[in-house]
Each structure stands twice: as C-alpha cells, then as structure tokens.
Amino acid sequence: MKRDLDAVKKVKEGAIFDAALRVIKQRGFHKARMSDIAREAGISYGLVYHYFANKEDLFDVIANRWWADLFGLMAELKDSDAHVHQKLGRVIFYFLDTYHRSPELMNIFITEISRSSTNLTSARLEDFKGFMAETERIITEGQEKGVFRTDFKARYLTYIFLGSLEAFVSTMVLADQKIKGDPQKRRIAESILEVFVNGARNQQRS
Amino acid sequence: MKRDLDAVKKVKEGAIFDAALRVIKQRGFHKARMSDIAREAGISYGLVYHYFANKEDLFDVIANRWWADLFGLMAELKDSDAHVHQKLGRVIFYFLDTYHRSPELMNIFITEISRSSTNLTSARLEDFKGFMAETERIITEGQEKGVFRTDFKARYLTYIFLGSLEAFVSTMVLADQKIKGDPQKRRIAESILEVFVNGARNQQRS
Amino acid sequence: MKRDLDAVKKVKEGAIFDAALRVIKQRGFHKARMSDIAREAGISYGLVYHYFANKEDLFDVIANRWWADLFGLMAELKDSDAHVHQKLGRVIFYFLDTYHRSPELMNIFITEISRSSTNLTSARLEDFKGFMAETERIITEGQEKGVFRTDFKARYLTYIFLGSLEAFVSTMVLADQKIKGDPQKRRIAESILEVFVNGARNQQRS
Amino acid sequence: MKRDLDAVKKVKEGAIFDAALRVIKQRGFHKARMSDIAREAGISYGLVYHYFANKEDLFDVIANRWWADLFGLMAELKDSDAHVHQKLGRVIFYFLDTYHRSPELMNIFITEISRSSTNLTSARLEDFKGFMAETERIITEGQEKGVFRTDFKARYLTYIFLGSLEAFVSTMVLADQKIKGDPQKRRIAESILEVFVNGARNQQRS
DNA sequence: TATGAATGAGGGTTCATTCAT
DNA sequence: AATGAATGAACCCTCATTCAT
Numbered sequence: 108m109k110r111d112l113d114a115v116k117k118v119k120e121g122a123i124f125d126a127a128l129r130v131i132k133q134r135g136f137h138k139a140r141m142s143d144i145a146r147e148a149g150i151s152y153g154l155v156y157h158y159f160a161n162k163e164d165l166f167d168v169i170a171n172r173w174w175a176d177l178f179g180l181m182a183e184l185k186d187s188d189a190h191v192h193q194k195l196g197r198v199i200f201y202f203l204d205t206y207h208r209s210p211e212l213m214n215i216f217i218t219e220i221s222r223s224s225t226n227l228t229s230a231r232l233e234d235f236k237g238f239m240a241e242t243e244r245i246i247t248e249g250q251e252k253g254v255f256r257t258d259f260k261a262r263y264l265t266y267i268f269l270g271s272l273e274a275f276v277s278t279m280v281l282a283d284q285k286i287k288g289d290p291q292k293r294r295i296a297e298s299i300l301e302v303f304v305n306g307a308r309n310q311q312r313s
Numbered sequence: 314m315k316r317d318l319d320a321v322k323k324v325k326e327g328a329i330f331d332a333a334l335r336v337i338k339q340r341g342f343h344k345a346r347m348s349d350i351a352r353e354a355g356i357s358y359g360l361v362y363h364y365f366a367n368k369e370d371l372f373d374v375i376a377n378r379w380w381a382d383l384f385g386l387m388a389e390l391k392d393s394d395a396h397v398h399q400k401l402g403r404v405i406f407y408f409l410d411t412y413h414r415s416p417e418l419m420n421i422f423i424t425e426i427s428r429s430s431t432n433l434t435s436a437r438l439e440d441f442k443g444f445m446a447e448t449e450r451i452i453t454e455g456q457e458k459g460v461f462r463t464d465f466k467a468r469y470l471t472y473i474f475l476g477s478l479e480a481f482v483s484t485m486v487l488a489d490q491k492i493k494g495d496p497q498k499r500r501i502a503e504s505i506l507e508v509f510v511n512g513a514r515n516q517q518r519s
Numbered sequence: 520m521k522r523d524l525d526a527v528k529k530v531k532e533g534a535i536f537d538a539a540l541r542v543i544k545q546r547g548f549h550k551a552r553m554s555d556i557a558r559e560a561g562i563s564y565g566l567v568y569h570y571f572a573n574k575e576d577l578f579d580v581i582a583n584r585w586w587a588d589l590f591g592l593m594a595e596l597k598d599s600d601a602h603v604h605q606k607l608g609r610v611i612f613y614f615l616d617t618y619h620r621s622p623e624l625m626n627i628f629i630t631e632i633s634r635s636s637t638n639l640t641s642a643r644l645e646d647f648k649g650f651m652a653e654t655e656r657i658i659t660e661g662q663e664k665g666v667f668r669t670d671f672k673a674r675y676l677t678y679i680f681l682g683s684l685e686a687f688v689s690t691m692v693l694a695d696q697k698i699k700g701d702p703q704k705r706r707i708a709e710s711i712l713e714v715f716v717n718g719a720r721n722q723q724r725s
Numbered sequence: 726m727k728r729d730l731d732a733v734k735k736v737k738e739g740a741i742f743d744a745a746l747r748v749i750k751q752r753g754f755h756k757a758r759m760s761d762i763a764r765e766a767g768i769s770y771g772l773v774y775h776y777f778a779n780k781e782d783l784f785d786v787i788a789n790r791w792w793a794d795l796f797g798l799m800a801e802l803k804d805s806d807a808h809v810h811q812k813l814g815r816v817i818f819y820f821l822d823t824y825h826r827s828p829e830l831m832n833i834f835i836t837e838i839s840r841s842s843t844n845l846t847s848a849r850l851e852d853f854k855g856f857m858a859e860t861e862r863i864i865t866e867g868q869e870k871g872v873f874r875t876d877f878k879a880r881y882l883t884y885i886f887l888g889s890l891e892a893f894v895s896t897m898v899l900a901d902q903k904i905k906g907d908p909q910k911r912r913i914a915e916s917i918l919e920v921f922v923n924g925a926r927n928q929q930r931s
Numbered sequence: 932t933a934t935g936a937a938t939g940a941g942g943g944t945t946c947a948t949t950c951a952t
Numbered sequence: 953a954a955t956g957a958a959t960g961a962a963c964c965c966t967c968a969t970t971c972a973t
Contacts (some may be wrong), residue, residue: 119957135431137343140942151959153946162943205332222428225341227487235487251390260510267473267508274476281433281441302465325932347968355936359970368968531953539731547843549755553947563955565949574947634840637753639899647899671920679885679920682892686884693845693853714885737936769938774965807963 120158123148124172127165128211136166136219136226170220172236173212177201181241191249193269198242200297202276207286214280217239217273243271255308268303277300326364330378333371334417342369342372342425342432376426379418380440383407387447392468401474404448405502406483406513416505423486427479448475461514474509481505522628532570535560535582539577540623548578548631548638554625554679582632585624586646589613603661606679610654611708619698629692630683654681667720680715687711738776741766744792745783746829754837754844755786776863781888788838791830795819809867810922816821816860820894825852825904832898835891860887873926886921893917 126148130139141162145152148312157163180201184194206213219226221235243265249255275295279286286292332354336345347368351358365371381495386407388399412419425432427441449471455461459472485492492498537690538560542551553574557564571577591615596606607610618625625644631638633647655677667676698704736752739844759780763770796818802812824831837844839853861883864909867873873882893913897904904910 116957137341138431141944142942147344148448153944153960154958156944157957158945167470203335206367218428222424222483223341225344226422227423257510259504263508265502266484267477268482270476270478271473272476272481274472277476278472281438298465298469302469305462345967358968359935360933362969363932547755547841550843552945565956566954568948569953616943626768633896634836635753636748637756637836640923644899668923671916675916675920678892678896679889682888682890682895684888685892686888689840689888690884693850695799710877710881714881717874758962771939771966772937775936780964875935 109145115117116158119150123150123155123158123165127169128209128215131166131169132211132214135221166219166226169212169215170226170231172208173216173220174238176205177238178234178241181238184245185241191245191252191254192300194245194252195303196300197298198245199272199299200292202272203286204257206276206279207219207292210283210285213276217277217280220305221273225249238266248262272299322364325356329364329371330359330374331358331417334377334415334421337372337375337425338417338420342421342429349470372425372432375418375421376432376437376440379422379426380444382411383444384440384447387444390451397451397458397460398506400451401509402502402506404451405505406480406498408500409498412482412485412500416486416489416491419494420486423479423483445471445475464486476511476516478505522549526569531562535562535567535570536580537623539581540621540627542628543578543581544630546625548627548635578631578638581624581627582638582643582646582655583630585628586650588617589650590646591651596657603657603664603666604712606657607715608708608712610657611684612704612710614639614684615698615704615708618688618691619704622692622697625688626692629689633685651677653679674696681716684711729861734776737768739785741768741773742786743829744826745787746833749784749837750829750832754841754894755832769880781793784837784844787830787833788844788849791834791838792856794823795856796852796859799856802863803859809863809870809872810918812863813921814914814918815862817890817917818910820890821910821914822906824894824897828903830831831894835895837896839891857887861919889921890917 115254123144127139127144128141130147134140134143139162142152146166147232148155155165159168180197184197187194189197195210199225202213204218219228222229243261244254248269250257250264278284287296329350333345333350336349336353338350339345347361348358350371351361354361363373365374386403390403393400395403408419426437449467452461452470452474453467456463456467456470484490492501535556539551539556542555542559546552546555553567553651554564556565556577560567567577572582592609596609599606601609614625632643655673658676658680662669662673662676667719690696698707739761745757745762748761748765750763752758759773760770760784763773763903766773766887773783777786798815802815805812807815820831838849861879863878864873864882864886868875868879868882895904
C-alpha cells in the first residue's frame with residue numbers, strides 16, 4: 108500500500124525529471140522556465156515544487172543522477188579483473204549508451220554540467236576531478252601492465268582519451284545525430300577505442 | 314580628425330569588449346548584467362548601447378572576434394607550404410596563445426560558444442563545421458603525404474586531435490591555471506602535438 | 520455516543536486551536552502557514568479544513584474566544600456588588616491570568632487583534648468599543664461613589680487605566696517574561712491597581 | 726547642478742516614501758504590494774527598486790525615520806533645563822504632532838512597529854528599550870526633584886505614562902479621528918499631562 | 932557622447948484551498 | 953475522518969532596454 112504510493116510518487120517525480128531534461132536540453136538551464144517543465148510534464152505549475160524544492164534543486168538532482176550512475180560504473184571497473192582495453196571500452200560504451208537512452212541527459216552533461224563554470228560549484232568540481240582520477244587509474248594500470256606507452260604522463264593520456272571521447276559525443280550531440288541500435292553503438296565504441304589504443308600503445312618491440 | 318574620432322571610438326569599444334569578457338567569464342553570459350559590464354568598463358550603462366545594439370549583439374561581436382581570428386589562422390595555414398606537423402602545431406599554439414593573452418576569451422569559447430546549444434544559432438553551427446573541415450583538410454593532407462595512418466577516417470582523427478586539444482585547454486580553463494610564459498607555452502604545445510602525432514602516425518615501415 | 524464523537528471532535532479542534540496559537544504567536548498571522556499549524560497539531564493539513572472553514576475563520580475563532588471570555592468577565596462584573604477597586608482588580612487579574620495560562624493568546628491579542636487595522640473588521644471594532652464601554656462603566660461607578668476624581672472625564676480615566684494595563688502586559692509579552700505563579704501574579708496585579716487607583720483617586724478632603 | 730539632481734532624487738524618494746505610508750496604513754505591511762505603492766506614487770513598478778532595495782528595506786527606512794526623529798527629541802530633552810512637566814509635555818506633543826502631520830506614520834508605528842513581534846528584529850527591540858530608558862530618565866529626574874512620588878518604581882510610572890499616551894493615540898488612530906489644529910492638539914496634550922502628573926505627584930505635605 | 936532615471940515584461944516561488952482516495 | 957497530491961492566483965524581484973537631459 109505504502110509501496111504503491113511511493114511508487115506513484117516516484118513515477119510522477121520521474122515524469123517531471125524527464126520533462127525537465129527535455130526542456131533544459133531545448134532551452135538551456137537558464138532559459139528553461141518552471142512553467143515549461145510543468146506543461147511538458149502535463150501537470151500544474153505548483154506541483155513541480157511538491158517534488159523539487161526549486162529550480163536549482165531540480166538541476167542538482169539531474170546532475171547527481173549523472174554522477175551517481177557514472178561513479179557506479181567506475182566503482183565496478185575498479186574491482187574488475189577485465190583487461191584495460193575492456194575497461195576503457197566500458198567507459199566509452201557508457202557514454203554512447205547514455206546518449207542512446209537519454210540524448211537529453213547527455214546533452215545536458217555536455218552543455219550545462221561539464222562546461223558551464225556558472226553551474227560549477229566546488230562540489231561539482233570534485234566530481235570532475237574524481238572521474239578523471241578514476242580514468243587515470245585505468246590508464247596507469249595500462250602503463251604498468253605494458254599496454255600503454257610510458258613516455259607520456261598518464262595524465263596526458265587521460266586527457267587524450269577523455270577529450271577524444273567527448274569530442275565524438277559532443278559532435279553527435281550538437282549535430283543531433285541519432286544512434287540507431289546496439290550494432291551501431293558497438294561499432295562507434297570500437298572505433299574510438301581502437302583509435303586511442305593504437306595511439307597510446309607501447310611501441311617497444313620485444 | 315575622423316581617424317582620431319574613430320580611434321577614440323575603438324578604444325572605448327575595446328574597453329567595453331574587455332569588460333564584457335571579464336564579466337561573462339565570471340558570471341556566464343546569462344547572469345552577466347549589462348550594468349556589470351558597464352561598471353567593469355567604468356562607464357554608465359546607458360553608454361554601452363551607443364557601442365553595441367544590445368546584449369545579444371555584444372555577445373555576437375565576441376563570438377565573431379573569436380571566429381574571425383581563428384579563421385584567419387586557418388586561411389593562412391591553407392596557403393602555407395609548412396609541414397603538416399607544423400600546421401597542427403600552429404593550431405595548438407593558437408589556442409594556448411589565446412588562452413595566455415586572454416584567458417577570458419578562451420573561457421567563453423569553451424563554456425559559452427563551443428558547448429551551449431542555447432547560444433548555438435545555425436550561423437554559429439556553420440562556423441563550427443567550417444573550422445572542423447579546415448582541420449580535417451590538414452589531417453587529410455597528412456594522410457595523403459603518408460604522415461598519418463589511413464586506416465582511420467580523417468574525420469575520426471580530427472575528432473581525436475581537436476578533442477585532445479580541447480581537453481587540455483578545458484582543464485586549464487576550469488582549473489584556472491596560468492601559463493607563465495612562452496617557454497611553458499611551447500612545451501605544452503609540443504607535448505600535445507607529439508602525443509597526437511605519435512598516436513596517428515603511419516606505422517607502415519617502408 | 521453522539522456525545523463521544525462531539526467530544527473527540529472538540530479535542531482535535533482544540534489541538535488545532537492551540538497549535539494555531541503557537542504558530543501565530545511565533546510567525547504572526549500573515550506568515551503563519553496552514554501547513555505549519557497542521558504540522559504543529561500533528562495532523563495533515565487537509566484536515567484543518569474539516570474543522571475550520573479557512574484561515575480567516577480560524578483567526579475569527581481565536582478572536583471570538585478572546586472576546587467571549589473577556590465579555591463573560593465583564594458581564595459578571597456588571598452584576599456584581601463588589602467594590603470598584605475589586606472590579607478593576609479582576610480585570611487586571613484577568614489579563615495577567617490569561618497571559619499566564621496562554622501567553623500565545625495574550626500575544627496574539629496584543630499584536631494581531633488589538634492593533635492591526637488590517638485585521639480590524641467593523642465587527643471587531645465593535646468588540647473594542649464594547650469592552651471600553653464596559654470598563655468606562657466601572658470607572659463612572661467609581662466617580663459616582665466618590666472613589667475617583669470627577670474633574671476628568673471617565674473616558675480619559677479609562678484610557679489611562681487600560682493604557683497602563685496594556686503597557687505592563689505588552690512589555691511582558693514583548694520581553695517574553697514568564698509569570699512564575701499566583702503570588703507573583705497577585706503582586707503585579709496589586710501594583711498596577713494601586714498605581715492607577717492612587718492616581719485617579721478623589722483627592723477632596725471631607 | 727549635482728545639488729539639483731540630488732534634490733530631485735530626494736523628492737521622488739519622498740514621494741515613494743509617502744505613498745508607502747499611505748498604502749501600508751491602509752493594507753498593513755504584509756498586504757501592501759509593491760505595485761500598490763508604485764501606483765500610489767504615480768511611477769512605474771521597477772522604479773521603486775531604484776530607490777529602495779526591496780520591500781523590507783522600504784519598511785526599515787520608515788521605521789528608522791520614526792526612531793531617528795523620536796530619538797532626536799529625546800536627545801534634545803536630555804540636555805534641556807526645562808521642568809519635568811514640560812519635558813513630558815514635549816513627548817506627548819511630539820506624538821500628537823506626528824499624528825497630526827502624518828497620521829499614516831503614527832498608524833504604522835502603532836500597528837506595525839510597536840506591536841508586531843513579526844517585524845521585531847533585535848535592533849528594533851533595542852530602539853524600544855532605548856526610548857523607554859530615556860523616558861524613565863525623565864521620570865526619575867522628577868522623583869529626585871520631589872515632583873513625583875517615590876513609593877512606586879520609576880519603571881512603573883514610565884509604563885503608566887507611556888501606556889496612557891499610547892492608549893490615547895491608539896484610540897485616535899483606530900477611530901481615524903482627525904486633529905483639527907494646534908489649539909485642539911494643545912488641549913489634548915494638556916489633558917494627558919495633567920492626568921498623569923496628578924496621578925503621579927508627590928503627595929507629601931511639607 | 933554620456934548619464935542614469937524610468938519602464939515593464941518575465942519568471943521564480945509561496946501557499947491557501949480543493950479534491951480524489 | 954484523514955491524507956497529501958494537485959491547482960493556480962498572487963506577488964516579489966530582476967534586468968534589458970529606452971529616453972529625457
């Protein structure tokens with residue numbers, strides 16, 4: 108009974124969340140009006156405030172969702188025995204998959220979360236550093252295992268990896284390209300991975 | 314006489330322009346108030362409207378300045394006989410140098426121009442495509458001359474190159490890192506270039 | 520059975536009433552939210568509307584309670600054979616006692632009922648005039664019996680009496696002073712009474 | 726030149742101030758809308774914010790004006806050699822005169838400043854205590870000079886004096902009575918003073 | 932050129948009240 | 953009786969832009 112009510116609450120909260128994603132994607136955070144979000148969600152104006160304290164809070168929830176999911180993946184990879192290539196592949200796939208499932212969320216990450224220094228609180232900056240550190244950990248592991256060249260700092264290779272990934276995704280985001288299905292997703296992921304892996308591979312001949 | 318007046322006009326216009334850069338960097342375009350910009354420029358806020366039609370126009374001028382300068386460089390490179398490595402080095406150096414001379418402008422490019430789909434008019438999207446096409450032309454030239462591997466599409470290599478470059482610069486922008494002088498600038502530029510060139514180089518042995 | 524239900528109803532109604540007193544005291548009528556009152560009463564806020572038509576009505580009930588009790592006293596005094604001094608003492612004691620039993624109600628009388636012209640409907644103004652007339656009646660009786668001087672209009676002496684009383688109580692209300700028990704209450708009451716009586720007494724020597 | 730501009734500014738500020746007094750008197754602070762005040766002042770909505778930071782600030786200015794004027798009087802009395810009766814007369818006259826010149830300000834003092842614990846910041850509470858202390862100083866002086874009885878604490882006599890005064894004024898405020906001119910003002914002042922002085926006078930026969 | 936007073940549309944937020952369950 | 957989701961009018965405040973001087 109209580110469960111059902113909670114479920115209903117979650118459903119409506121999710122509806123507002125999704126509506127917010129769409130509106131923010133289309134108009135940007137600053138130009139997104141609470142009234143737009145309400146209309147998009149098919150509810151009355153005031154109800155948004157029943158579920159979210161205010162506009163800022165709504166945005167925080169979106170950002171937190173993003174980071175929670177991403178850090179969930181990174182935690183998983185940390186404990187994994189998979190090959191370094193596979194780990195990086197998972198990261199790439201995660202971005203592509205998120206873009207596939209929710210282009211709006213990906214868009215907001217690219218346009219509002221990852222760049223706008225206006226929205227960048229110190230808490231958020233920590234998220235960034237944390238994500239980059241986790242990625243660098245994988246790169247370092249690759250260097251230690253002789254998979255990646257060691258004449259460049261792991262930090263630099265990390266920049267290249269994430270920069271390349273972001274460039275691909277950004278381009279798709281800006282051009283509003285659709286990913287049609289898993290095969291295409293896999294193909295793109297492999298391309299990115301191979302390009303990077305080849306570029307960063309340890310070229311010492313045994 | 315006319316010259317002098319124009320010069321005076323240019324001077325004040327430049328002062329407003331610079332003030333706008335600083336304010337927009339700090340507060341973001343949406344939160345930047347015309348009154349902030351006027352105060353920063355040391356003039357009354359009504360006067361801003363003598364030099365710029367409105368806030369949007371002011372932003373356009375900033376964006377246009379960015380693109381005009383960048384396309385100036387790209388046109389130069391197109392007519393140049395320099396080695397592909399040198400051309401890419403010039404592009405990298407351009408970003409670093411701009412960041413060095415005007416961190417504000419670089420910041421605005423990263424946070425407001427390059428990502429915000431809100432500010433992205435179709436005209437602006439063309440600028441992006443144009444810049445990417447010019448870069449791709451250099452990469453293609455590299456492939457044709459046997460400098461870069463050809464088993465990846467030039468477009469993909471372009472993503473990697475620009476993505477890497479942007480990642481480096483973005484990190485500096487977000488972390489508010491200062492570039493101390495030309496030597497450091499050169500060192501960073503060479504690192505980026507070498508990383509990319511090594512990653513993309515044609516590995517065929519003759 | 521019916522009785523029990525009514526009793527239950529009264530109990531909950533009283534709980535809401537008391538909660539309203541506390542909240543209105545703390546936040547003032549305008550800033551007091553129905554949800555605050557409900558939370559303070561430990562019920563859902565929809566339920567408040569089962570017992571009170573709306574916020575205005577809730578306030579009316581509070582004000583009416585105040586006036587009903589006060590007029591109850593005044594009616595009692597009218598039929599009484601007690602000495603004028605005793606009657607005035609009863610009035611003073613009533614205010615102090617109300618303050619002792621329910622500082623919130625006294626506070627609301629002082630801050631919301633007795634002064635705010637915003638809350639002052641014509642019906643409420645009549646209550647005021649009525650109370651003042653009843654008090655004046657006692658003063659007049661005192662003049663007729665030779666207890667009070669007659670060279671001042673009874674109306675003026677009434678102002679002094681009620682004004683003094685209110686000043687004492689207001690000060691306690693604003694300073695949030697507690698009355699510890701009956702002895703203290705009696706002492707304060709006697710002070711006020713004596714001060715006024717001495718001031719107003721008929722100074723003719725026989 | 727600059728003087729003129731400042732003068733113009735003061736004039737408009739005063740117009741808004743007066744409009745605010747009227748609106749707040751009529752509707753109370755909470756129900757007074759900034760739009761009402763603007764319309765009452767005959768200016769546009771936003772202009773109010775040119776002169777006052779916000780609604781709270783506008784109210785603060787009103788309250789400060791009240792206290793500044795009142796404390797001006799009290800400071801004057803402190804340095805004066807006038808008879809105690811005269812000093813108290815000045816206080817009474819001050820309230821009546823203020824009511825005469827600006828019934829709205831007096832009304833706001835009675836209904837919003839002097840009672841509403843909602844509006845009562847600690848700074849404001851200090852104002853109250855200060856005013857009461859200054860009044861008590863006069864009463865004490867009267868006791869020391871043998872003018873007032875000493876068998877009651879000066880604090881109690883102060884309550885009576887101020888309470889009586891406030892009761893008179895409140896009644897006029899609530900009943901919206903007009904004071905027609907100086908003669909009437911003087912007559913009322915004398916009545917209040919005489920009533921209090923007679924009540925508080927030292928009754929010892931030499 | 933230069934100033935800053937003046938305008939008013941726009942949008943975030945609050946909260947009394949209703950109503951389905 | 954009881955809950956709290958749902959509604960939407962109301963109101964404060966911001967700030968781009970205009971305009972008289």
